[in-house]
Amino acid sequence: MNCPKCNSSQFVKNGHTHYGKQRFRCQACGRQFVINPSGQPISQETRGLIEGASKNGLICNNLRLRSHKTVAHLQ
Numbered sequence: 001m002n003c004p005k006c007n008s009s010q011f012v013k014n015g016h017t018h019y020g021k022q023r024f025r026c027q028a029c030g031r032q033f034v035i036n037p038s039g040q041p042i043s044q045e046t047r048g049l050i051e052g053a054s055k056n057g058l059i060c061n062n063l064r065l066r067s068h069k070t071v072a073h074l075q
C-alpha cells in the first residue's frame with residue numbers, strides 16, 4: 001500500500017481515527033490517511049451526503065469537536 005497523494009511507501013502509524021481504524025501519516029508529503037481494507041471508494045451517494053453536510057457546517061462542527069477532544073486528551 002502507498003500514500004494516496006504522492007504514492008510513497010514511507011509512512012508511519014499516526015494514532016487511530018474516531019472509529020478505531022489505524023491512521024497513517026506519509027513522511028514524504030505529510031498527508032494523513034486511513035487504509036481502507038475493503039478497497040471500496042466512497043459511493044456517489046455518500047459523497048453527496050458529505051458535501052451536503054459540509055455545506056450545512058455539520059462536518060466543520062464535528063471536526064472542531066474532535067480537535068477539542070484530542071487537545072483535552074493530550075493534556
Ligand SMILES: [Zn+2]
Binds near residue numbers: 006007027028029
Ligand atoms: Zn505522501
